[in-house]
Amino acid sequence: MIKEIHNKLINSEITATELIKGYFQTIDEKDNQIKAFLTLTKDSALEQAEKIDEKIKGGKEINVLEGIPYAIKDNMLVKGVKTTAGSKILENYTASFDATVIKKLKKQGAILLGKTNMDEFAMGSSTENSAFFATKNPHDLERVPGGSSGGSAASVASKMSVFALGSDTGGSIRQPAGFCGVVGFKPSYGTVSRYGLIAMASSLDIIGPFAENVEDAEIIFKSITGKDSMDSTSQDISVDTNKTQNIQNTVFGLPKEYFQEGLDDKIKKTIEEVIEKIKSQGATIKEVSLPSTSYALPCYYIIMPAEVSSNLARFDGIRYSSINDYPNLHDIYFKTRGEGFGEEVRRRIVLGTYVLSSGYYDAYYKKAQQVRRLIAKEFKEVFEEVDFLITPTSPTFPFKIGEKVDDPLSMYLSDIFTVGANIAGIPAINLPCGKADNLPINMQIIGPYLSDFSLLNISKTIENIIL
Amino acid sequence: MDFKEIDHLLELARIELSSQEKEKIALDLGKILDYVRQLQELDTNNVEPMTGGTLLENICREDNVNKEKQDLSKELKKSASNLKDDSFKIPPIF
Numbered sequence: 317m318i319k320e321i322h323n324k325l326i327n328s329e330i331t332a333t334e335l336i337k338g339y340f341q342t343i344d345e346k347d348n349q350i351k352a353f354l355t356l357t358k359d360s361a362l363e364q365a366e367k368i369d370e371k372i373k374g375g376k377e378i379n380v381l382e383g384i385p386y387a388i389k390d391n392m393l394v395k396g397v398k399t400t401a402g403s404k405i406l407e408n409y410t411a412s413f414d415a416t417v418i419k420k421l422k423k424q425g426a427i428l429l430g431k432t433n434m435d436e437f438a439m440g441s442s443t444e445n446s447a448f449f450a451t452k453n454p455h456d457l458e459r460v461p462g463g464s465s466g467g468s469a470a471s472v473a474s475k476m477s478v479f480a481l482g483s484d485t486g487g488s489i490r491q492p493a494g495f496c497g498v499v500g501f502k503p504s505y506g507t508v509s510r511y512g513l514i515a516m517a518s519s520l521d522i523i524g525p526f527a528e529n530v531e532d533a534e535i536i537f538k539s540i541t542g543k544d545s546m547d548s549t550s551q552d553i554s555v556d557t558n559k560t561q562n563i564q565n566t567v568f569g570l571p572k573e574y575f576q577e578g579l580d581d582k583i584k585k586t587i588e589e590v591i592e593k594i595k596s597q598g599a600t601i602k603e604v605s606l607p608s609t610s611y612a613l614p615c616y617y618i619i620m621p622a623e624v625s626s627n628l629a630r631f632d633g634i635r636y637s638s639i640n641d642y643p644n645l646h647d648i649y650f651k652t653r654g655e656g657f658g659e660e661v662r663r664r665i666v667l668g669t670y671v672l673s674s675g676y677y678d679a680y681y682k683k684a685q686q687v688r689r690l691i692a693k694e695f696k697e698v699f700e701e702v703d704f705l706i707t708p709t710s711p712t713f714p715f716k717i718g719e720k721v722d723d724p725l726s727m728y729l730s731d732i733f734t735v736g737a738n739i740a741g742i743p744a745i746n747l748p749c750g751k752a753d754n755l756p757i758n759m760q761i762i763g764p765y766l767s768d769f770s771l772l773n774i775s776k777t778i779e780n781i782i783l
Numbered sequence: 784m785d786f787k788e789i790d791h792l793l794e795l796a797r798i799e800l801s802s803q804e805k806e807k808i809a810l811d812l813g814k815i816l817d818y819v820r821q822l823q824e825l826d827t828n829n830v831e832p833m834t835g836g837t838l839l840e841n842i843c844r845e846d847n848v849n850k851e852k853q854d855l856s857k858e859l860k861k862s863a864s865n866l867k868d869d870s871f872k873i874p875p876i877f
Binding site: 409410412413505506518519520545546548549608610611614615617618625629632634635636637642643644645648649650651653654655657659662663665666667669670673679680682683684685686687688689690692724725728741765 | 789792793795796797798799800804807808811812814815816818819820821822823825827830831832833834835836837842844849851852855858859861862863864865871873874875876
């Protein structure tokens with residue numbers, strides 16, 4: 317898709333201005349129903365497009381991403397543009413610098429169309445926790461697009477942007493990509509700088525792309541990855557160190573814990589059909605076991621809130637907004653945070669405060685960190701036996717708006733198959749692999765730590781097998 | 784979880800809630816804690832806690848001044864509306 321548009325631009329079949337105007341027209345037509353965008357950056361987008369058109373007219377070469385329209389989740393900072401993270405507490409906050417991913421995409425000439433809706437501070441699996449409005453699933457407007465990066469997923473699925481960026485802490489790229497039927501890639505922890513991403517849980521957060529196909533996701537990942545002096549956990553990943561995988565000598569593991577009860581029959585059947593096709597191409601399929609799988613979600617619901625309670629302490633009513641006229645400092649803190657944070661965010665801050673508090677720290681937080689190591693080790697060991705794992709992305713189809721919003725635990729279970737990769741810091745991708753009752757069915761491919769490029773490569777092969 | 788405990792946590796977290804909201808959060812936290820308690824089933828004796836996003840060792844760097852960050856501090860302060868002489872202005876504490 318990106319290369320196609322790039323060729324049209326360099327062959328003057330379309331101008332960048334026409335392209336961008338076209339996308340804004342699609343947004344005009346569709347977004348009053350889907351509600352994927354919180355802010356549009358039309359003026360700067362058109363201005364940038366004009367410059368690119370002049371460049372092309374002047375016979376200058378352009379980069380593959382130059383002129384390509386994209387959207388980003390509203391928890392990434394773009395200088396001079398409103399950045400809310402889907403929260404009332406940041407309703408009037410304008411970013412004072414560019415996130416590293418934005419800096420990189422700007423340098424390569426990609427054109428930002430706008431910022432997308434999300435669950436408040438990325439906490440949720442349906443985008444219903446946005447303080448502003450709920451985003452709808454483009455395949456069925458009565459259903460959720462998934463979350464927390466639901467706006468980004470919906471914008472790509474409804475062709476309101478060519479690609480989008482999201483963030484994934486426990487599944488927030490892969491689950492909405494699955495619900496909306498697009499490709500969503502969660503890279504290895506640390507391979508994309510988090511500088512300028514509003515932190516949720518710093519040891520789990522990673523930025524990654526939404527795209528129509530794996531080739532596009534790879535182009536975007538290449539353009540945003542790399543070590544950054546502003547994020548000490550970031551690191552370079554070399555393309556060359558990853559072997560190009562040939563499907564015939566690839567071993568795929570099917571962790572049996574991911575195919576047990578709770579998984580929708582239609583999803584199971586479709587994935588099994590895809591696995592048969594992969595097998596018929598000469599790949600080896602092996603059943604494996606990850607016995608700690610069921611502990612990944614409870615482990616996540618201790619570590620993540622602990623980090624949340626600490627990261628969100630910065631929203632004190634003083635530094636990121638206009639100070640309300642409260643008579644004392646106590647009221648500024650307590651009232652701003654009580655009114656500014658939504659229910660799910662408050663729940664996680666209090667939960668995190670509890671698991672970190674004196675007397676409970678060892679039983680909860682330390683225990684979870686130990687379990688985290690067990691889970692990471694288990695993945696490491698399984699990758700000595702197999703090259704990649706194939707699993708479902710989500711146990712269910714997209715659910716109805718309002719269905720789970722009052723039951724936090726049942727909402728949390730949406731991420732049951734995706735959190736493992738965050739706990740272990742390893743890369744994972746959502747691939748659309750079928751449809752039932754007009755709703756997308758998806759699978760997840762998980763690879764070893766830093767195998768991102770070979771994971772993307774094998775995903776391209778599998779994408780072709782599915783087609 | 785009782786109200787006294789919730790009040791203590793809300794005090795630590797600097798969040799004000801109505802009594803109705805407190806009731807709801809106590810109920811929700813009870814359910815979530817019941818769920819996460821299943822980790823106690825696992826034997827983690829002699830397992831070193833994993834404190835970061837990877838199994839890699841910490842990387843240290845030279846402690847030097849980052850010019851980019853220095854220039855940024857003025858910009859960052861602009862996010863707050865109530866500035867006086869380059870400092871945040873808040874009501875008196877004492």
